[in-house]
Amino acid sequence: MHSSPVIEVRGLTRKFRIYKKQPGLTGALKGLFARKYETIVAVDAVSFTIEKGECVGFLGPNGAGKTTMLKMLAGLLHPSTGTASVLGFTPWERKHEYRRQFALLLGQKNQLWWDLPARESLALNGKIYRIPPSEFHRRVDELTELLRVSDKLDVMVRELSLGERMKFELVAALLHQPKVLFLDEPTIGLDVVSQKTVREFLRDYNRRSRTTILLTSHYMSDIEELCDRTIIIDEGRLFFDGPLAEIIDRFAQFRFVTVVLEPGAKLEFADLPFEVVGRLDDEWRLKIARPDFVRVCRNILNRYAVTDLRVEEVSAEEVMRDIFLRACSTPAICSDFDAAQLAPSFAEPSAVL
């Protein structure tokens, strides 16, 4: 028997009406009488389902609609059209019963009491979610231990580092053992070490507790390490839903090959399609389009005495940059961008539910 999905989103659309001020003082005066509004579609007919225990990453450039999506699922925004169900609840009805079962962490917002030690904010959360005291202490100990902040419990929040604060935000969000966890930029602004701690913590937490996690991040490595599944949103539309590796496979157009030749040899092939992107003595770094990859490599190996050869995939980061750049190369084009125009290359079967 198949249990129903934890999150089910169908045709979710969110439009915003924003006020456009005309430039200068005359513009300001005109604005007093006749305001010009522009409708922005932040999330455009997005559908997907997420099963219990999945960890799904939302990727997309700034303003793609990731945060809007999370806010709708957390019940902070009404959609313009479409439906969503999380744990069987309609999020924007904001039933207390639903509120007890999920958590939302906005990386750029602070939910801890600024002038008090983090311990106090945690205590408040313990009360709000009615966690029994003994259980509360056990969870605080465990979570702060795992995130390596147990010695900072009594430090004023304003005196904590950004990383420590984020870790306490996480502890606060997890105290009531939410079944669904929405994380908006949980690692933003953190140093590499803290990023790694948070990432590893989340991965273990997800595996151990089977908590369903939805997270957005600008750091590709967050998504690569944490999420088995990635949803790419751009201009409000969903255009990819699947494992990150598949995106690379699908959208990476090049591979890089480093060949080490015999001293003094010169790599010259007018007939072969590759580009030399770097050279250090006898080490040549080549950029080869993927359809030509095997042919080019075979030819080089045949004609030269190659002493070493290394192949690199384009990084996920580069692929993303490529995708987003193609999707909106300039702001002007960006606003007129229609994903349908890119359909041949971006048509994604799993996007159509």
Next chain:
Amino acid sequence: MSTDWLVFRLGLQNTATYRTNFFFRALFGLIPMIAAIAIWQAIFRSGKEIIAGYTLAQMLSYYLIATVIEMTTTPTEDEWQVATDIKDGTISQFLIRPIDYLRYRFCLFSANRVIYTVVALAPISLIIGWKADYLLPPANGSALIGFACSLALSAVLQFLLVYLTALLAFWVLEISTFSFMLLAAQRLASGEMFPLDLLPRWLHQLLMLTPFPYCMFFPVTVYMGRLDTNTMLQGLGMQAIWIGILFAATRLVWERGLRTFTVVGG
């Protein structure tokens, strides 16, 4: 220990951080009262024994009691804190948790008042000590009980007025204009600047239909025993009615505001 009690305790700790601010505010907040006392002393020096039913001692007591009421019940930080929560989106933290924001704010308001009272105690005692001869005790036992009740109701009333104004932050970027308007109305109509029975009778009666006199004028007159039992009970009833009305209004405005926040987009 309940959530409310914990919020109150955290509020005490948090507000205590700003005790120096509170101290100076309390200190300089006394200036208008000192001015009022000086003016009334000058007026009474012109020879009249009783003005509008007040002796000099009663008149000065009025201002001293009004100051005590202000110290213990008039919101100070709450308005901009609520408005800021709404404007910067902190309010989201309450919408996703099983907690009621109004109730949470009321606990914090209570904590604010306690800290403020403690901090303001020194400067105010100084003033009261200075005019100790003029501070009359509560008129009688029932006046004291009535005063305690009306003081508590006045606190709730003032909190609701301020909270309601702060909720305007859902629609306007800057609520300070509105708070200023409320403050001006309250200064005049609550009896903070002068006893309302100095006004023409019709105006006084008209004002008694608004919530403002029940914030200050009413508790003072109860303390001074200027009202017979019936009128006092009626006044307490009016306080309760206004609390009911304002509470309903805050609920309505909150719902409306949330709709703006979640439908239009905060």
